[in-house]
Amino acid sequence: MEQDKTGRSKMLRLLLLFLIPGIIILTMVFEIQTNIEEKRANTDAEGIIEFMKEQCARYEKAYIQTGAESEFSIESIFNGYKIEREGIVVLSDGKRVISSNDSSMLGEMVAEDPYIKAFDSHPKSDALVRMAENGKIYYGKSAKCDPYYIYVFLPEREIFVERGMVMSYVAVFYLAAWFVLIFVHQRLVKKQLANSEYQNSIIDAISRIYVTNYVVDLKLDTFEIIRAPEQISQIACHFKGARQITDAITQYCIGKDYQAGMRETTNLDTLPERLRGKEFLNYTFQDTVGVWHMLTALPKRVMANGEIETVIFVVQNIDEQKRRELEYQNQILETAEEARRANAAKTEFLRRMSHDIRTPINGIIGMLNIGDYYPEDMEKQKECREKIRDAAMFLFELVNDVLDMSKMESSEIELEQIPFDLRDILREVSTLIEVQAVERGIVFDYKPEEGQHWNLIGSPLHLRQILLNIAGNSVKYNRVNGNLKLFCREVSSSKEYAMFEFTCADTGKGMSEEFQQHMFEPFSQEENGARTNLGGTGLGLSIVKKLVEKMNGEIDVVSEEGRGTTFTVNIPLKIDTEAEAKEQQTEQEEQERSIAGTRILLVEDNELNMEIAEFLLENENAVITKAWNGKEAVDIFQKEPEGSFDVILMDIMMPVMDGLTATRTIRAMHRIDAKTIPIIAMTANAFNEDRKRSCDAGMNGHLAKPLNIQEVINTIAECIQR
Structure with a gap:
């Protein structure tokens, strides 16, 4: 209904816009053309009257000269004369018509002719007199030529010959001009509409970026929503004035931690001054459900004196961008923290390495000096050589550990795939560990192997390294008169592989729960103070962990501070099915x-x-x-x-x-x-x-x-x- 009324109203306005100027123009043209044609007819009527006056003068002259009627009579005054316009010319002596180009009027009494009588009711005028009688309209003009009266009557159709045509031309021209105007107007309207649609599409595209768009008039305190969620639209309906609405939006839509900042940003009393000389103001915040947004205030209408009257507020959802930014910042902080920890660990490692390297070197130099002091004491010389050998072996193992860790970090370590007898590895490890345990006063218990597959294919060097590292730690961190148990058993097997479980249990110092969380990290040691004996580098367990994983195995640790530690390692090893023939060939080659x-x-x-x-x-x-x-x-x-x-x-x-x-x-x-x-x-x-x-x-x-x-x-x- 509203659309129909609007359509009818537009049509009525358009019709009035078309008719009123047309009527005015046609009226003006009508008046102008009427005046022109009336003047032209008046001129023609005056010409006829002048002719009639000349004819009357000729008649009077002839009458005076002859003294009697001649061939040239007053009645024949119109003989041979034809006027240019159709009309009636009457010559009267004041009582009757004595001559006329209309023969029906000859002899007619003037008092009985309505048209002649009409002159009596009109004042004398230089213009034509309009007379209407019995539906006929004439324009007349009269003159006196003593003793005669001349009357000229021109029909209306003879006077206004061109008026209708001119009116038609004007109407056609007006219509043509109107249609051209309408056409141009429509083109302009279409162009404006297209431009408006284009601008609206741009505005719509831009508004899609912003979840909320509204305009605030700072002087009138009005709040106009362009686009907004339902919650803000409802707030705008329930509150009056831009200041109340913005405050309500802050209270009900903004997270509590950001409400103070939002109130400061959207304070309409201080906003003009804060926006002066700036293109925009931004504020980043979280809404009540934790989604990140960014509010931007832009001046819309600025007066000549720089005073801001209207401000546009737009709100953009930047949740994904903000979370990526925060995640990136957290990653940077974590990376920096990791780098700090790594640098601290390496610094601590170098400090310990300096101590651990200097300790055996000091021992070697000291034993050499002692040996020089007792050159003849062979027993002392032997003791010094053994201690020098121990210190040198520690240095060698120290360098090996660092190199192994470096290879682990660069993924350069390669496992061998060669035949070996697992019992030989176990006996070698147990022999070395037993010597160390006896020196420390530790009871060492090595159980005989349990299983049936001992000839295997793998990397015996790295398996030996795993067992020596674990068992060596159990000796190093055990207590005096403590116990150490080492055993191995085959827990399962298939046609090609056998799963072996290696267990090393001690009654030593154990590890705290805190240290157990990062005991496999490089350079980590629970005792970080200076050591007087030959300690480790903190790389042993890291190497063990990486080697076990590289061999597709698993390592498990159970430890209690003050009670001891148990390491359990499970590693699958390939069964060597051609072990006997290879063993005989190897023995023969070694002998040769x-x-x-x-x-x-x-x-x-x-x-x-x-x-x-x-x-x-x-x-x-x-x-x-x-x-x-x-x-x-x-x-x-x-x-x-x-x-x-x-x-x-x-x-x-x-x-x-x-x-x-x-x-x-x-x-x-x-x-x-x-x-x-x-x-x-x-x-x-x-x-x-x-x-x-x-x-x-x-x-x-x-x-x-x-x-x-x-x-x-x-x-x-x-x-x-x-």
């Missing part, structure tokens, strides 16, 4: 292996290492030729005839020319033995990357320092056989 008489080019830049290696090799009856750097080794090999050496033991890091370059140089020589002679790396670099670089340079094997003579013999024998 010897380097006696082997001609070795020994390349080493360090005098002490050269002396040790020379002693070990000559003790096995090998023939040694020494070179002190890679360049010297290349020159010696090139100078000697082919077949002079059976093997080359090459250090890697040397002055003048390093071992890798020397190896590549030898392999590039144009002689047969340069391509075939075994070259074995002999270095302190023990990483897999170092082994790969040695292999890429053309080396056949890799020996890590300190040298194990049996490993040296086996490696040389294998390379020579190949």
Whole structure:
């Protein structure tokens, strides 16, 4: 109904807008054209009257000259004369019509003619006189020519010949102009509508970004909603005035922790001053359900003096963005905290390492001084050598632990897949642990193995490392006269694999619940104070944990402070089904292996290492030729005839020319033995990357320092056989 009324109202306004100017224009044209044609007719009537006056004058002149009637009579005054307009011309002597171009009026009495009588009721005028009688309308004009009276009557249709046509033209032109105007107007309206729709689409698109849009008139205290949730719309209905509404929105829609800030931001009394010279003001807050939003206040209407009258408030949902930002900030804080902890741990590690390295070095130097003080006391010399060996082994294990942890962190550690007898590993570990336990006054109990699959395939070196680390900790942190139990049992098996459980239980100090939460973290130790005996690095359990996981096993720890600790490790190992045949072949090969008489080019830049290696090799009856750097080794090999050496033991890091370059140089020589002679790396670099670089340079094997003579013999024998 409202739409129909609005439509009718628009139509009525449009009709009035069309008719009123048209009527006014046509009326004006009508009046103008009437005046023009009346003047033209009046001129024509005056012309006729002048003609009639001339004719009357001719008649009078002729009458006077002849004194009698002549051929030229007053009645024949119109003979041969034709007026341009249709009309009636009457010549009267005052009583009757004596001459007329309308023969029916001749002799008619003037008093009886209504048109002639009409002149009597009109004042004399220079303009035409309008007369209407019996539906006929004439415009007349009269004049006196003594003794006659002349009357000219022109019909209305003869006077206004062009008025209708002009009115038609004007009406057509007006209609055409109106239609053109309407057409242009419609085009403008369509353009404005299209522009309005485009602007509305932009506004709508922008408003979609904002969950709430409203305009506040600061002077009138009005609140106009453009877009808002239902809750805000209801608040706007129940409260009056922009100040009450904004305060109610803050009270019912904003989280309590942000209401004070919101009231300060939306304070309409101070807002103009706070917005002066600024494009906008922002405030970030949470609503009552914890969703993050951002309110923006923008000046909409600013007066010439800079006074702000109207402000637009828009509210955008930034929950996802804000939560990502907070999450990122938390991650940065966590990363910074982790870095701080890591730096603190490394600093503490270096402090402990400094202590732990200096302690055995101090012991070694001290034992050397004591040995020098008792040069003739062989018993004292033996005691000093044993203590020096213990300190040196501790340093060696310390370096190994650090290297192993570094390899673990870089994922460079590789497990072997070689045959071994698990009983040999267990006996070796138990023997070493028993010696340590006896020295500490600890009762060591090793139970015989339980199971049927002992010949296995895996990484015996790393399995030995796991067991020694766990059992070594049990000795180190046990109490005097404490107990230590170590045993192994096969808990299950399949056709290819057997699951073994290794248990190490002690009655030592135990671990606190707090330390148990991070006991597998690198560098962590429960006792962080200075130690007077040879302690650990805090890497043992970390290495154990990573090795067990790499071997697809599990480790479980039960500990109580002051009562002791029990470690349980479960590891699956592959069963070696060809163990007996391999065992016989290995025993035969070991019996045959010897380097006696082997001609070795020994390349080493360090005098002490050269002396040790020379002693070990000559003790096995090998023939040694020494070179002190890679360049010297290349020159010696090139100078000697082919077949002079059976093997080359090459250090890697040397002055003048390093071992890798020397190896590549030898392999590039144009002689047969340069391509075939075994070259074995002999270095302190023990990483897999170092082994790969040695292999890429053309080396056949890799020996890590300190040298194990049996490993040296086996490696040389294998390379020579190949």
